Amino acid sequence: MRIVGGGGGILLGVLAPGVVWAGQPLPWQIGLQPAASPVMEDVVALHGYVLIVIIGVACLVMGLLGFVIWRFNARRNPTPATWCHHTLLEIVWTVVPVLILTAIAVPSFRLLYRQDHIPPADLTLKVEGHQWYWSYAYPDLGISFDANMVETDQLQAGEPRLLTADAPVVVPVGQVVRVQLTADDVLHSWAVPALGVRTDTVPGRLNESWFQVKEPGLYYGFCAELCGVRHAYMPIVVRAVPEEAFKAWVQERKVAQNPSPQHGNPPLFEISALDPESDPSLMEDCHRVKGEKPFGPPEANDGCVYFPPPYVLPPAEAPRMMPGG
Amino acid sequence: MSAHAAEQDHRPAGWRRWLLSTNHKDIGTLYLVLSVTAGVVGAAISFLIRAELQQPGMQFLENQEQFYNVLVTAHGVIMVFFVVMPALIGGFGNWFVPLMIGAPDMAFPRLNNISFWLLAAALVLLVASANIDQGPGTGWTVYPPLSTSGHPGAGVDFAILALHLAGASSVLGAINFITTILNMRAPNLTMMRLPLFVWSMLLTSLLLVLAIPILAGALTMLLTDRNFGTTFFNPAGGGDPVFYQHLFWFFGHPEVYIMILPAFGIVSHVVATFSRKPIFGHKGMIYAMMAIAVIGFMVWAHHMFTVGMNVTGRVYFTAATLVIAVPTGVKIFSWIATLWGGSIQLRVPLLWALGFIFLFTVGGVTGVVLANGGLSVALHDSYYVVAHFHYVLSLGAVFAMFAGFYYWIGKMTGRPYPEGLGRLHFWLTFIGVNLTFFPMHFMGLAGMQRRVPDYPDAFAGWNQVASTGAWISVASVLVFLVVLWRIFSARERVAANPWGEGATTLEWTVPSPAPFHTFTHQPVIEASPAPHWLNDGA
Numbered sequence: 001m002r003i004v005g006g007g008g009g010i011l012l013g014v015l016a017p018g019v020v021w022a023g024q025p026l027p028w029q030i031g032l033q034p035a036a037s038p039v040m041e042d043v044v045a046l047h048g049y050v051l052i053v054i055i056g057v058a059c060l061v062m063g064l065l066g067f068v069i070w071r072f073n074a075r076r077n078p079t080p081a082t083w084c085h086h087t088l089l090e091i092v093w094t095v096v097p098v099l100i101l102t103a104i105a106v107p108s109f110r111l112l113y114r115q116d117h118i119p120p121a122d123l124t125l126k127v128e129g130h131q132w133y134w135s136y137a138y139p140d141l142g143i144s145f146d147a148n149m150v151e152t153d154q155l156q157a158g159e160p161r162l163l164t165a166d167a168p169v170v171v172p173v174g175q176v177v178r179v180q181l182t183a184d185d186v187l188h189s190w191a192v193p194a195l196g197v198r199t200d201t202v203p204g205r206l207n208e209s210w211f212q213v214k215e216p217g218l219y220y221g222f223c224a225e226l227c228g229v230r231h232a233y234m235p236i237v238v239r240a241v242p243e244e245a246f247k248a249w250v251q252e253r254k255v256a257q258n259p260s261p262q263h264g265n266p267p268l269f270e271i272s273a274l275d276p277e278s279d280p281s282l283m284e285d286c287h288r289v290k291g292e293k294p295f296g297p298p299e300a301n302d303g304c305v306y307f308p309p310p311y312v313l314p315p316a317e318a319p320r321m322m323p324g325g
Numbered sequence: 326m327s328a329h330a331a332e333q334d335h336r337p338a339g340w341r342r343w344l345l346s347t348n349h350k351d352i353g354t355l356y357l358v359l360s361v362t363a364g365v366v367g368a369a370i371s372f373l374i375r376a377e378l379q380q381p382g383m384q385f386l387e388n389q390e391q392f393y394n395v396l397v398t399a400h401g402v403i404m405v406f407f408v409v410m411p412a413l414i415g416g417f418g419n420w421f422v423p424l425m426i427g428a429p430d431m432a433f434p435r436l437n438n439i440s441f442w443l444l445a446a447a448l449v450l451l452v453a454s455a456n457i458d459q460g461p462g463t464g465w466t467v468y469p470p471l472s473t474s475g476h477p478g479a480g481v482d483f484a485i486l487a488l489h490l491a492g493a494s495s496v497l498g499a500i501n502f503i504t505t506i507l508n509m510r511a512p513n514l515t516m517m518r519l520p521l522f523v524w525s526m527l528l529t530s531l532l533l534v535l536a537i538p539i540l541a542g543a544l545t546m547l548l549t550d551r552n553f554g555t556t557f558f559n560p561a562g563g564g565d566p567v568f569y570q571h572l573f574w575f576f577g578h579p580e581v582y583i584m585i586l587p588a589f590g591i592v593s594h595v596v597a598t599f600s601r602k603p604i605f606g607h608k609g610m611i612y613a614m615m616a617i618a619v620i621g622f623m624v625w626a627h628h629m630f631t632v633g634m635n636v637t638g639r640v641y642f643t644a645a646t647l648v649i650a651v652p653t654g655v656k657i658f659s660w661i662a663t664l665w666g667g668s669i670q671l672r673v674p675l676l677w678a679l680g681f682i683f684l685f686t687v688g689g690v691t692g693v694v695l696a697n698g699g700l701s702v703a704l705h706d707s708y709y710v711v712a713h714f715h716y717v718l719s720l721g722a723v724f725a726m727f728a729g730f731y732y733w734i735g736k737m738t739g740r741p742y743p744e745g746l747g748r749l750h751f752w753l754t755f756i757g758v759n760l761t762f763f764p765m766h767f768m769g770l771a772g773m774q775r776r777v778p779d780y781p782d783a784f785a786g787w788n789q790v791a792s793t794g795a796w797i798s799v800a801s802v803l804v805f806l807v808v809l810w811r812i813f814s815a816r817e818r819v820a821a822n823p824w825g826e827g828a829t830t831l832e833w834t835v836p837s838p839a840p841f842h843t844f845t846h847q848p849v850i851e852a853s854p855a856p857h858w859l860n861d862g863a
Contacts, residue, residue, distance in 0.1 A: 024772075024781070024783065025771040025772050025773070025781060025783040025784060026771070026783050027782075027783050027785065027786050028767075028786045028787065029767065029770075029771040029783065030766075030767040030770065030771070031767075031770050031771070032703055032770050032771070033771065033772055039702070040702075040703075042699070043699065043700055043702060043703050046697065046699060046700060047694065047700055047703065047770075050693065050694050050697065050700075051694070053693075054690035054691065054693055054694060057686070057690050058686055058687055058690050061657060061661070061682070061683065061686045062683055062686075064661045065661065065664075065679060065682060065683055068661060068664040068665050068667075068669070069664075069669060069671070069679070072600070072664060072665060072666060072667050072668065072669050073668075073669045073670075073671065074601075074668045074669055074670050077666070077667070077668050077669075078668055079668060080600065080601040080602045080666065080667045080668040081602060081665075081666030081667070082602070082860065083666065083860070084602065084603045084604065084605050084606065084607070084663075084859075084860030085605070085606060085860065086605075086662070089658075089662065090606055090609050090655070090659075093654060093655060093658040094651060094654075094655060097650060097651050097654045098651055101647045101648070101650055101651070101693075104647060104693065104697070105643065105644055105647055108643055108647075108697040108698070108699055108700075109640050109643070109644075111697070111699030111700075112636055112639050112640055112643065112698050112699045113636060113640075114699075115636075115699060115702065116636035116639075131475070160781055160782065160783070161381070161781060161782055162779060162780065162781045163781050185470065185474070185475070186469075186470045186471040186474070186475045187468055187470070187471065187566060189631060189705075189706060191702075191706075191772075191774065193703060193771075193772035196702045196703065197702060198631050198701065198702040198703070198705055198706075199631055199633065199702075200631050200632045200633060202566055202567060202632065202633065203470060203560050203566060204559075204560020204561070204564075204565060204566070205560070205565070205566075205567065205633060207632075207633035208633070220781075221772075222772075222774055223774070224631075224705065224706045224707070224774045224775075225468075225706060226394070226463070226464050226468070226471065226775070226776045227471060227475075228391075228394070228462065228471055228475055229390045229391045229394070229462070230390065231390075231394075231776060231777060232390070232774075232777035232778060232779050232780070
């Protein structure tokens with residue numbers, strides 16, 4: 001399932017001078033990774049704010065506990081009080097937390113709506129989770145490839161272990177990237193902490209997320225949903241480059257892809273599931289008429305609209321339908 | 326005294342006493358024995374996990390990632406269903422609910438027997454599951470498609486059947502508790518006068534009766550998806566994997582309150598006893614637990630913020646989840662107010678209860694962070710979540726279990742616990758678990774995901790610290806085993822009420838150890854004044 005020709009590796013070398021940012025964990029780090037996208041900036045801000053509140057609450061409780069242990073221990077206070085009610089106190093410790101939580105909820109809701117609202121996208125990235133690698137596609141650019149983990153003994157100097165994929169997702173800096181995610185076997189989750197993206201890839205569903213990288217650099221991620229034996233070995237590398245470098249990469253990638261249409265993707269569904277005769281447009285647009293060309297996997301993202309969409313399992317594997325189902 | 330003579334009537338001998346038991350105290354003891362046994366196994370598994378994670382790279386599970394996943398799954402299922410629930414509900418609940426309400430036994434003694442033995446059978450199935458085919462490497466959540474098409478072996482079927490039996494056991498036990506508490510209270514022991522542990526057991530039982538059938542339904546659909554060609558959770562046949570998650574967490578979230586409510590009850594009793602004051606705001610505590618029980622059913626999808634839920638759903642589940650902090654805060658502050666003005670004796674049970682209050686607060690406030698759906702892109706399925714739920718369960722529920730153990734062991738065995746060793750046990754555990762779980766907040770924030778046997782090298786430092794904490798916890802488990810040995814080999818005996826005037830509930834009015842039969846004659850509770858565990862005419 002390796003990508004053709006190791007183009008990713010070559011590219012890493014070519015683009016290396018542009019790297020100014022490394023979105024990855026550091027030894028002894030105790031906080032969130034620095035924000036590299038607008039959404040993550042908001043996440044970092046909200047987390048910092050809530051963190052102050054909760055540290056205050058925890059210190060208050062710890063202080064009160066320490067005080068009562070010191071002040072009301074049996075030696076210092078041999079006779080216990082008998083009161084067990086204080087209506088005003090009970091109202092206060094109900095109402096004050098409500099106010100604090102409201103003060104958390106308002107910015108929290110704002111963040112949720114902001115994450116949900118995807119600005120007009122400059123680029124669409126399709127992500128498909130597999131056991132145990134990622135497939136990527138840029139539908140508008142006709143690019144698609146798989147990304148596997150680089151094993152420890154094949155790492156180049158400076159490449160982090162378990163975080164290095166053999167093909168980075170290259171995106172232009174400053175552009176809005178819409179991410180569409182699905183999976184073809186079990187659940188996975190596409191998570192890149194510094195970009196504030198973490199969305200499950202679910203078989204049979206198409207999820208959507210977005211990011212906009214502020215600075216050129218390498219941003220590392222991983223699969224965040226238990227997906228079986230090699231769950232820990234599904235790294236993600238997002239490489240943000242200036243627009244010119246991105247265009248160069250697109251050209252290089254297209255050239256690398258063209259010599260062989262077989263780019264390693266297993267067929268997602270049998271082409272025979274489509275019926276060109278009942279749908280002439282399929283025949284016309286997709287130059288896949290029987291007899292002209294052998295059947296095989298579709299040219300991924302060749303601009304055709306396929307039905308069923310690729311995230312539906314091949315009919316050959318589809319179990320019998322339930323009565324009434 | 327005829328009543329005294331009757332205390333040992335019809336007491337079977339030998340294996341019949343245990344296998345055929347219908348006595349609430351014997352069944353409670355069986356539950357506690359099962360819990361301690363499973364607890365040692367579950368703890369051993371967690372030490373294996375920490376050993377593997379001590380350093381980056383694979384330590385001793387090279388090319389055995391599936392076995393690591395099986396360990397993670399077994400650790401979760403064992404701790405939830407075979408350690409915490411049997412101890413808090415089956416163990417302390419069976420022992421002390423009848424004693425606290427002045428009833429001679431549970432309402433359905435034979436049902437009580439089958440409840441326990443179903444759980445024992447479930448444990449056998451679970452242990453078997455790990456050894457069949459590649460075992461269940463699905464996590465305790467058993468999410469499809471990993472648990473269906475991702476695991477063709479029969480190990481997962483065994484695990485599902487284990488959960489089924491454990492669920493049936495819990496529902497039968499819960500029905501028994503509800504009936505007992507509603508129908509067998511001593512005269513004048515009105516609902517609002519019930520001790521808080523009894524209230525916590527009532528609410529936990531209601532949650533069980535309402536939540537477990539949802540789990541049973543989901544598990545049954547998993548079984549038929551796996552074995553009979555249905556497609557409830559398979560998109561190829563019109564099903565949906567996310568549907569399973571909704572069903573699971575509709576059970577799973579109440580489940581965490583099922584585990585923590587009895588802990589609240591125990592802590593209330595221990596705090597009141599050792600500050601020699603009735604609990605502050607008895608009614609407020611009851612209402613707070615009711616609120617937690619109700620809201621607990623309305624927040625399930627906060628476990629699913631990243632599945633692609635629509636934004637309105639995420640806003641609702643964020644809001645509802647934040648609300649839970651209010652009744653929880655009421656309980657924390659009421660415990661502190663109980664201590665305030667008290668005459669505090671820092672005995673071992675109170676140490677554990679104070680540890681509970683503080684550590685549960687830490688776990689609670691990180692819950693407030695996680696409640697924010699917007700932060701899920703940074704924290705969902707990260708080690709921050711692992712830290713959070715171990716603070717509320719491993720440091721919360723487990724601390725309450727030990728508080729209850731040291732509080733009631735004299736009543737159950739008639740023998741004292743060793744005070745010094747008990748303190749050593751507390752401090753070793755306190756230091757060990759904090760060292761283990763606090764750094765996990767840092768790992769999670771920096772971006773370490775859950776359920777991985779290996780991690781990027783940057784996480785090496787904090788993982789080393791966490792594993793060091795685990796080795797201290799190993800020592801604390803060994804100390805606990807020594808404590809057990811010292812208790813059962815002790816020659817001294819404790820009085821009916823070893824704690825003095827602070828211990829006011831009815832279990833302290835019967836001898837220690839509690840005789841085989843208690844309250845064969847109804848205890849007398851006056852209409853006025855109120856019982857001593859209340860402060861006024863509530």
